[in-house]
Amino acid sequence: MIQPVAVIGAGPFGLSTAAHLRAHGIAVRVFGEPMVSWRDSMPAGMLLKSTPAASSIDAPQRGNTLRDYCDAAGVRRLVTDEDIIPVETFVSYGEWFQQRLVPELERVRVVSVDRGGGGGFELKLDSGESFTARAVVVASGLFGLAHVPAELAGAAGDGPTPGGPVSHSSQHHDLGRFAGKELIVVGAGQSALETAVLAAEAGARVRVVARGRGAVAFGAPPWRQPRLRPESPFGRAWSLWALSYYPHPYRYLPAGVRHHLVRRVLGPLGAWWLRERFEGHVEVREVDRVVRGGVIDGGPRLVVRGHDGRTEEMAADHVVAATGYRVDLGAMGFLGHELRTRLEVSRGTPVLGAGFRSSIPGLYFTGLPAAASYGPVMRFVCGTEFASPRLARHLAGAHG
Numbered sequence: 123m124i125q126p127v128a129v130i131g132a133g134p135f136g137l138s139t140a141a142h143l144r145a146h147g148i149a150v151r152v153f154g155e156p157m158v159s160w161r162d163s164m165p166a167g168m169l170l171k172s173t174p175a176a177s178s179i180d181a182p183q184r185g186n187t188l189r190d191y192c193d194a195a196g197v198r199r200l201v202t203d204e205d206i207i208p209v210e211t212f213v214s215y216g217e218w219f220q221q222r223l224v225p226e227l228e229r230v231r232v233v234s235v236d237r238g239g240g241g242g243f244e245l246k247l248d249s250g251e252s253f254t255a256r257a258v259v260v261a262s263g264l265f266g267l268a269h270v271p272a273e274l275a276g277a278a279g280d281g282p283t284p285g286g287p288v289s290h291s292s293q294h295h296d297l298g299r300f301a302g303k304e305l306i307v308v309g310a311g312q313s314a315l316e317t318a319v320l321a322a323e324a325g326a327r328v329r330v331v332a333r334g335r336g337a338v339a340f341g342a343p344p345w346r347q348p349r350l351r352p353e354s355p356f357g358r359a360w361s362l363w364a365l366s367y368y369p370h371p372y373r374y375l376p377a378g379v380r381h382h383l384v385r386r387v388l389g390p391l392g393a394w395w396l397r398e399r400f401e402g403h404v405e406v407r408e409v410d411r412v413v414r415g416g417v418i419d420g421g422p423r424l425v426v427r428g429h430d431g432r433t434e435e436m437a438a439d440h441v442v443a444a445t446g447y448r449v450d451l452g453a454m455g456f457l458g459h460e461l462r463t464r465l466e467v468s469r470g471t472p473v474l475g476a477g478f479r480s481s482i483p484g485l486y487f488t489g490l491p492a493a494a495s496y497g498p499v500m501r502f503v504c505g506t507e508f509a510s511p512r513l514a515r516h517l518a519g520a521h522g
Contacts, residue, residue, distance in 0.1 A: 128255035132156045134179045135489035136261035138506035141223040142514035145182035152227050157216035159263050163292040170207040171312045171393040174200040176355030180506040191215040203344035236458035257484040266453035268292045270443045277415030277422040287422035291317050291444035301325030303439040310337040311390035314444030318404045329405040340392040355504045365497050372497040377468050387498045449491045477516020
């Protein structure tokens, strides 16, 4: 009996990888709820920061782009850099992609992955089934990777929760719950700024706490992009063009440089179209740093240090940590202890070689966990264009 390849995750990277594996004639089993993070962990009314050109899930056949979905569904075409994509449209596109190219998706959860005999992997599902896979692709997206800084831990208690003093931005689908309340949003990236805007538009009184001078900034609109630089999915710049289309040599850079670039390139910056909705509607407090968080009478308190060196206490009904995601193999509880122990890692992220393979033969990672090896493009949907065909070719060659 032919052992299949298991793909864990049904977001853009998981679906794209599975479609490419199927095109190679490889038996594959794919596990997860399609587009679940986009559907459940993004706020209603959110708009994608990425342009339509950067928002198609890569497929081995023509006819499966975001534009193709718009035509098939009879919705307005999203084509130019000035077209803005509602998250609901993107979720529907991902589900359409799945139904066309990964129809055998199994909506069950992988409970554990362990090394099996003969070089394969033993997987257990929450349905009670166990089976052997010859290779495993981890494409679990943002699941379990929400990051809350240590300085907020004192206010988060046993962890961030929507009903507690502190939550993470990924825990809110309906920001209307904060109508009439005082809300602090910690962060300066698109997630922080859009969360603040949506909460303010829902009736909350919102303050953004951002670290650094001039921390809150917005990108230039498409018509103001420099014309003498090459185009990339993220804007016109030589560095963005190289990181988007030529990430091959990225993994040969020194580890410190790679991790720095993942954090800083395409870092905290609001979308051009958000500025008008933000300025004049959301208060901004730029600080040197958040010193600590705590809870008094059930309400969160933040102690911040200003750029003048003075500290002050800030109170609110709730604090949202819009502080991004951090790859942590410890959060991938489905990976057995032996696998996590044997994996070569760099600052908690798997070290990947050619074809997105890890140091354990047959175990692959794609999406955000691959960013430290292949660059910041792996944080975005358009990274599927580079990752998926290469991973599939490598796996097909390794197991041909």
